[in-house]
Amino acid sequence: MAALTVDSARSDDARSRAIGRFHPATILTALCVTLGVLYRFLALLWSVPPTNSDEATMGLAAIHISKAENFPAFFYGQNYMGTLEAYLAAPIFALFGPSVISLRIPNLLLFGSFLVIMWRLIDQLYRSCWFTLLVVGILALGSDRILKNQMISGGGYPEINPAGAGLMLLAVGLAANRYRHRSAAFAAWGFIAGLMIWVDPLVLPYILCAGAVLAIFAKKEIIWSGGALLAGGTLIGAAPLIAHSISSRINPISVLLNLSGSSEASPWVDHLYGGVIFGIPMGMGFCAPSECTPWQLWWGLSFPLLLLVAAIATLASIRHQEGIQKVASVAHLGLLIGAALTILAYVRSSAAADTPVESARYLSCLLISLPAALWPLWQSLQRRAIVWRVASATILAATAISTLVATAGVVAIAPDMRDLAQQRDNMIAQLEQLDVTHVYSEYWTCNNITFATNENIVCAVIDEGNLSPGLNRYLPHLEAVQDSSDPAYVLPVDSPANPLVTQLMSTSQAVPTVVNVPGYHIYLSSN
Known part of the structure; x- marks a missing residue:
């Protein structure tokens, strides 16, 4: 019976994919991906956003790697933030010489992969071509803060969003039995998780939530071969971190705890304002360069409320679901929890109160959870009550318009x-x-x-x-x-x-x- 269910699910997936390839929304989504990458490529050629000394430090690491002079595990001068960006750029440096463009080319490819992964993840969780178009279209836009996160090789930010989304996509595929080569998928999940543990702890909430999806739906395999593959992949991905910790005798857990410690110097109202009201719209690309005007702060209030509403609705319905529908709901809930944990960790940090403008980059992973927050609004468009449809359409339109206005702002100051x-x-x-x-x-x-x-x-x-x-x-x-x-x-x-x-x-x-x-x-x- 289980095999019949799996075969039926695979057959439905195949039919859906065949129809979806020629759906107008699918064609438009592909156009959005193309335009999003092209926009960032043109920004790269125009030196937008401007480089800085942190990026130059990563570039120096890439120079040293390309010349086999040094192989740093972490950003020079500290014991955290892995130098994956330097290792990705080093082969390009070896072929074409060092430059900011060469340093950012891998980041451009990472962004393109992020859009494609999110496209696939949204399609699998929500089964709505038009909703997928809406979210991917928003993600293709890019304010000043978003371009800095995605294009500057300052350590960690270009990698964590495609990695976090990719881990959830792999977890959903394994939970729904969509992969023929499950061993490779388990190993890949572990390897990506290990890489991110080395590169940047900001993505840890999404690693935990994607891991929870695996633990719920693939627990029997995890106990045996799947668990060994996950552990092996994680150890390989985190090998630079492990090797550095052994050689330097520095405990990475203590480093992480020091980074995430809370501050007693600033009042909690400053933490809440900088971490939620200001931080969320700035970190998610709703604001002008280095500032949020009062009207742009609406998203800081709306996003947590949308997360809460979506979580309550999911918890109310999930107990009555089975099969792939339940997998999608659990993953949807995981995206909501990942966002909540990210916000909570940031609000507790001193950065939220002391340096809210630049530190809003710590909320960059929230883009992974954007479809989970917007999905209840999209569902409300199908309701008969006109008030719900109007309210939902207004918020969805305001979300798209706000990101478009913020993108126009950075284009205006590009010269x-x-x-x-x-x-x-x-x-x-x-x-x-x-x-x-x-x-x-x-x-x-x-x-x-x-x-x-x-x-x-x-x-x-x-x-x-x-x-x-x-x-x-x-x-x-x-x-x-x-x-x-x-x-x-x-x-x-x-x-x-x-x-x-x-x-x-x-x-x-x-x-x-x-x-x-x-x-x-x-x-x-x-x-």
């Missing part, structure tokens, strides 16, 4: 971002023309210089308040500049360190030579 990138490139070209090989600068300029010149110019970070050594993530660069006999200083024109450098480099006989380029001052010793 300004390109100008900033051009200023930085001109400054680096000037340094090369002056034959400068060693410089001091502030953090957000320094590693950009070293990465852009393939370490031909080495930069060390200084504290802008007193010119002492700052946050130097890669200490050999600091040592090289300190050993240099005649280092230059490079500072943005608005840096508070400019008068300090002038004073430091001035003597009774001579003053430093200052070369001014748009956006920067270059200080050269007169010796």
Whole structure:
């Protein structure tokens, strides 16, 4: 009887796929995927969003890997945030040389895979081509915050969304018995989970929820061969983390606990505002660059309410379901719980209260749960009561319009971002023309210089308040500049360190030579 049910399910799936390929909504969904990738490719060519020193640090790791000089497990200067992005970019660097474009190409591919995975996951859970089109269309858009998360190789963010969605898709496929090669699927699930445990703990709520789907529907296999494959895949994926922990004798669990600790310095109202009211719309792409206007904050109130309504409705109906329908409902509930756990962890952190604008990136995984939150609204469109249909249609339209407006906002300032990138490139070209090989600068300029010149110019970070050594993530660069006999200083024109450098480099006989380029001052010793 079980085999008959599985065969029937497979036959229904095959028929649905055959019909779905030619459905107008399916064609439009494919167009949305294409346009979403094209939008980000054009942004990449336009240097949008601008690169930063964190991304340059990942680029330096990729340079070292491509030259087989170093194989870092984690972001230079810390014991967390795996360097998967550097390993993905290293082969491209080896073939074409280091550049921001080469560093971001893997991220573009990861985003494309995220849209395709979400397309497949939504189709399997909700069986609605038009709903799939709506969600994929929203995900294809991209505000300033979303583009930063998806395109900048700053550590973890481009990978976690396709990985989290992929784990749930694999779990649903295994639970519904959709895979012929189940052993490979179990091993793949473990490997991806292990990779993400190494790369970024932000995706842990979704690993747990996807794992719960497996535990509920494939528990017999997990006890035997499936469990061994899961464990083996996880160990292989997390091997860099394990090796680093053994060699450095640093407990990764203690590192994780320190990262997720709560803050007592800020009142809880600041945590709730920064983590929910402001954080959710900013983190999910509903806001303008670096700010949320009051009207854009509506999503911060609506999203948690939608999660709650969807969870209550699912719990009320799930006990009466069987087979694939129950698998879909449990996975749907898992997406809701994953979002709730992500929000809870972020609200507890000091970042939600202290640095809500930049720290909203910690909520990037909530995009995986967007279809689960919107599904009750879509279902309400089928109800007879006009009030429910109007309310649901209004919220769905507002969701799409808000993300579209936020996307238009980043497109509008793209020329300004390109100008900033051009200023930085001109400054680096000037340094090369002056034959400068060693410089001091502030953090957000320094590693950009070293990465852009393939370490031909080495930069060390200084504290802008007193010119002492700052946050130097890669200490050999600091040592090289300190050993240099005649280092230059490079500072943005608005840096508070400019008068300090002038004073430091001035003597009774001579003053430093200052070369001014748009956006920067270059200080050269007169010796």
